[in-house]
Amino acid sequence: MKIISVIKQVPDAEARIRATPDGIDLEGATFVIDGMDEYGVEQALRIRESGEDAEIIALALGPKRFEEAIRTALAMGADRAIHLETDEALDPISQAKVLAGIIKEESPDLVFVGGKEADWDSAALGPAVAEALGWPHSDWTTALELSGTEAKVTHDSDDGNETLTLPLPAVFTTQQGLNEPRYPTLPNIMKAKRKELKKLSLEDVGGASAKTQVLKQEIQTKARLNKVVEGDAAEAAKELARLLHEEAKAI
């Protein structure tokens, strides 16, 4: 069995980001493997540990600094990695097509993608990769069971959750609840340095062009009233209700 886990590197959630006229400045930010993608890597590892003879590949598309996140995936236990190195700003749809090309060549049984990417705030990559591959997908997967040529999953739906049965090969987008990602151990971090990290360029895979263009990025923190309502519980509660009703006209 072969499993591919698509990962990306994003600024840490607490990272200070600044907006300049030319866009977001990430200078000085710490970068990490996207937490959502970690669930995918972890799930692949658990499938192997449950007895499947699985080769696990980490796949990433992004600039050179993504190497650190790729090494994290290798340190968690992925066997090898493929890094399509590019500084091009590509939207999820354009990225999906390029990734699908590489995935098709590897011919895996399962592909994991983080449910939502923390820099684009986008949930599109997984479904788009599935469509580009011509495969089914399950998004926001919280449970996964393999049975022969099928996968049975639980995933979030509009009104709650539901179980799905999908024929393999398939794409699964991952989120909290699917598993608890492991911390790489020191021996595994050392091992990861010697694991294969294959580099590809956009040229190697036939090029790609963005379908959208970011024109402007602004940090907008909404000005808040920061009004603390005084008094004991009963008084403050009553005053709060009054303020929301009369001043804010919110209730």
Place this chain on the structure above:
Amino acid sequence: MVLFVAEHSNGNLRKSALELATAAKALASQLGGDAVGVVLGTNVSGVAEELAGYVQKVVTLEDTALAEVRAEPYAAAVTSLAQESGAKAVLVSASRSGLSYSPRVAVRLDAPLLEDVTSLEVQDGQVIATRFSYLSRVTETVKALATPVVISVKPNIFPVAESGAGGSVETKSASISEQDERVKIGEKAAAKQGRVALEEASIIVTGGRGVGGPEGFDTMVEPLADTLNAGVGSTRAVVDAGWRPYAEQVGQTGKTVAPDVYVALGVSGAVQHLSGMNRSKLIVAVNKDPDAPIFKVADYGIVGDVNTVVPAFKEAVQSLD
């Protein structure tokens, strides 16, 4: 012409469908042509008639393959209609299902995707949208570089359309293959009946670790939510502790919401949680710790014990005229 997919549930249009109608009509007036509402499913004539009250043209695509919401059949149906009609834009709500099948439509149409947008306009024939990024900390302006464009629209941003259109309904057949039906749905677990879905809620009451335990939700969070006709949210801490289901989680690894009012009870205000709700129009916080980060983003706050404040607040709300 602009297509928009109107979501419905239990025979009624969802609120998001009416917001989408507003967005679609405005976009159509700038791109040229009509806004056409699309209703997918089975036995949807009632929903279609309801939609015709808001937009001049409605198209229904009825097929057993569409009886339940699934990504591939929906993508297939919407794609074929978009191609057949030569639509310049296809709009869906950025609901779980909308976010699931719209990227598939974009790939099928080889079209740009503008995802989870908060505003739309047209300049020189090109569609430009605003949306959030970097965990909702940044507002970005994005241009689609080709048409048609597939657009998912963030719920609770656009106003609901006004009724009075007196439109007409046309039925078409959907072009769905056997392969599109390969994913089967099994059991469904719905959120508590009567409880409004988080992404559609105008008011959300969220409980954090400060409510003390699952009983805190029963005695404080849910009763207040009932009084306010609100959705119920949870923080990651609460879900990790097993008090509440993932479906309620608001934050980086949960849902992103932007309701009119967000009431945070016993919520400390970690960055990961804030990223899921910092776009709420009004934020109210109750926490016994005056230094809790939540107060930095709150419009109104009470420093106090949720156990005494919340019941009193619920009563005070009920006493309002």
